[in-house]
Amino acid sequence: MTRLILLDQWLLNKVSGGFSRRDGGVSQGVYRSLNVGFHVGDDASHVVENRLLLARDMGIDVNNIVFGEQIHSNQVEIVTKDTVRSGPFDSIAKADGLVTSDPSIALGVLTADCVPLLFADAGAGVIGVAHAGWRGATSGIISEVIANMVLLGGLQERIRVAIGPAIRSCCYEVDTPVIRAARVAYDRMGRHMPSWQKSTIHTGTVMMDLPRICHDELRTLGIVEEHILDTAICTSCMPGSFSHRRDFGQSGRQAGLIRLRG
Template identity: 45%
Template sequence: MLDIVTAPALDGVAHGFFGRPGGVSRPPVEGLNCGFGADDDPDAVRANRRLAADAMIEGADIAAPYQVHSPDVAIATEAWPIDARPTADAVATKTPGLLLGIVTADCAPVLLADREAGVVAAAHAGWRGAIGGVTDKAIGAMIMLGAEPRRIDAAIGPCIAQKSYEVGEDFVTPFEQEDPENMRFFREGSTGKPHFDLESYVAARLAGAGVRSVWMAGEDTYAQPDRYFSFRRATHEGAANYGRQISLIGIAPATR
């Protein structure tokens, strides 16, 4: 059975943050691995993406970019072939029946919708993309398609929680230089090193961009190995590879 987190803020919009359960991938990325970079059987990844898409809008294609931890955004009117995906970490559309997808494994997945304009977006917000403004650019792309920030609702899906996200002192510097108030997203952990609250930082960026509402899942990908893939957990365990979960959003086609 698929594990899908949905956001009350996006009620009425086809969307979901998918977890690890379900799917056809085999160890070490068993379950619903939806990342082609996980050294998984490409046919298994395609089958998993098909399962996820059909759970949202049956038969819908997925427009998913090639992610590189950038602030860049692409506008989609149709799905891209795997070998011709744009390099970006956010994607927006106003095309009904098309699902937007991003994959994560600790980074924050962000889904956004302006129901009135019929515009949606999805963003992959790791710390680099987040501080670089990936959510701001996603909102900018939505505005180009007719959305207005005051009508946009946003949801942040499962990502690594602050208690699990220990960082070095040099990690803190660019955030403090951007805005000294960003220090509120750091706290000292048990080892004396800082811990970063990625989810709250992304939420603050979204609120600062003027969106109407921001919902947070509050689920820690690192701490739930049976439910979520995690890059950091795989690294700490010395695993050969790690899977990626997918998050999807789309505008359901009009029914006759």
């Protein structure tokens, strides 16, 4: 059973990374089966076991995986072995993006429709993760991750970015405030906002492509097209993923994980 979509070869084998799927764990009920989110109401012992399974598959110590609190912000933290984890469930408080150059640290991001992104500059030995819901994606979380990677020696032309399973335009109906935020983001990029298909469900809504916003920002920031990998998986209508929207908020979380090879 495959618990992870592993991207090591694409990451040039100097970095190990991937996205977890829903199957292969021990959780029950609406959290079945590989839920790795403590904050959703699942049995904590099941979450611990699921995280141990993923850590084993990645060849890392589960205690060395660092997650952010994820509050739908554009806040990014550079993580070292001395970084204080003061958020809930031993996470980095109020952070939706993490960056490190420490090979002893693995970075993680939890999602169930929002876009998980893994970043790597193997040449500089710098990695990052981002949690991009519509608020983060339109307020510059991706730009902040890349800026912090550059601070640690990363180069835009070398950075590779993987876009993980997320809700797609086939399933993501959004209303005026979200459309307005996207328009502001595209104005900031200096790009025309895509003409998303109007929803047939509610008047004034559109079917937004959230991963497309992330992709367009990456290109605007100088990331090479060939260095962007999109899994093209919709968490809502394709099998194998947790989806907050599809399951009306009663859902587990999958993870994006990345680490430098020592």
